[in-house]
Amino acid sequence: MNETQEQPPERRPEERLDRLQRRLADFAAARGWEPYHTPKNLAVALSVEASELVEIFQWLTPEQAAKVMEKPESAHRVADEVADVLAYLLQFCEVLGVDVLDALAAKIERNELRFPVPGGSASDRHSSE
Numbered sequence: 001m002n003e004t005q006e007q008p009p010e011r012r013p014e015e016r017l018d019r020l021q022r023r024l025a026d027f028a029a030a031r032g033w034e035p036y037h038t039p040k041n042l043a044v045a046l047s048v049e050a051s052e053l054v055e056i057f058q059w060l061t062p063e064q065a066a067k068v069m070e071k072p073e074s075a076h077r078v079a080d081e082v083a084d085v086l087a088y089l090l091q092f093c094e095v096l097g098v099d100v101l102d103a104l105a106a107k108i109e110r111n112e113l114r115f116p117v118p119g120g121s122a123s124d125r126h127s128s129e
Contacts, residue, residue: 014101021090028091039096046088053081 028037056077057065069075093100 017090017101021094024087024091025094037091037095039092042088042092042095046085046092049081049084049088053078053085056081 028034056068056074060068068078090100092098093103
């Protein structure tokens with residue numbers, strides 16, 4: 001499929017992200033966890049999971065860190081922690097009504113203005129949003 005063809009809805013990243021966010025909300029609701037999913041609690045949980053990701057790399061050299069995905073055991077740990085970080089971030093956004101993709105696009109725009117390409121012009125920026 002080339003870039004100009006429209007992807008089916010189930011293959012669009014934003015649709016998939018919405019579906020996963022809904023699954024997380026349904027998972028929590030089915031277990032009665034909503035009272036615990038406050039912005040503060042979710043922010044703390046997100047921080048803990050991000051720290052667990054950092055822990056994997058804590059004492060590695062830059063060379064070792066670059067190869068962490070080559071070993072199945074460490075690759076699995078990294079993937080699990082990435083999933084935990086994303087899950088808590090999506091739940092945090094769900095509770096506060098933040099559209100994570102819109103927030104990211106807006107932040108990239110601000111950063112492109114704040115940190116222009118040296119010697120480049122504004123027309124050199126990517127504009128996929």
